[in-house]
Amino acid sequence: LSGAFPSARRLGRAFYDRPTLEVAQDLVGCILVLREGRHVSALRLVEVEAYLGGGRDPACHAHRGRTARNAELFETPGRLYVYFIYGMHHCMNAVCEPKGVAGAVLLRAGEPVAGLDRMVARRGRGGREISNGPAKMCSALGIDLAWNGKDLVKGTLGIWPGRPPAKVARSGRIGIRLAAELPYRYFDPDSPFVSPGRHAATYDL
């Protein structure tokens, strides 16, 4: 586990208080860590997507303005935005940009690096099925709506710097209708945990 944590210090407020696209790209290779008492579960992020506020991105949940559901997108950077989708799944985002400006990075996939047993138990599956999709990662860590608004900078869930991947690739976004072509998906093309489906129109950064 020590090799997975080049730094002892987690990502701080300033990391998230930046343009969403920069944060998204920099998150690839970082380590998402959940502490539950003495137990630690950790996933190396291998795939994320950016969703921009400010009316620039029709696919962003904040595109039509602030509502009860999307309020966290406008909140303090470094907090967690969790939403419920398709009647049964949850997805988690890291909120970016200064407070008052919407923007977030959807955490789409990760490679387990610690606490595999508990993640396997939560998922009821092993291998890539543990965490090769946004709702699968939430399921593996037990993230649900109760986590909406939690602070990644201080709480039991946080993100640590990791070893940057040899390569970061970029593509259109997955699973959305509006603005799917915007190249706001960043992933490690060498990871077997990247979510299945379209990998077309990808290119290296």
Add this chain to the structure above:
DNA sequence: CCATAGATTGACT
């Protein structure tokens, strides 16, 4: 490997 259908709830038009 790929393609498709069904699940199931709440936010919003």
Add this chain to the structure above:
DNA sequence: GTCAATCTATGGA
């Protein structure tokens, strides 16, 4: 009423 930033099972190549 519509539809969603998805997953799973199933069936076929």
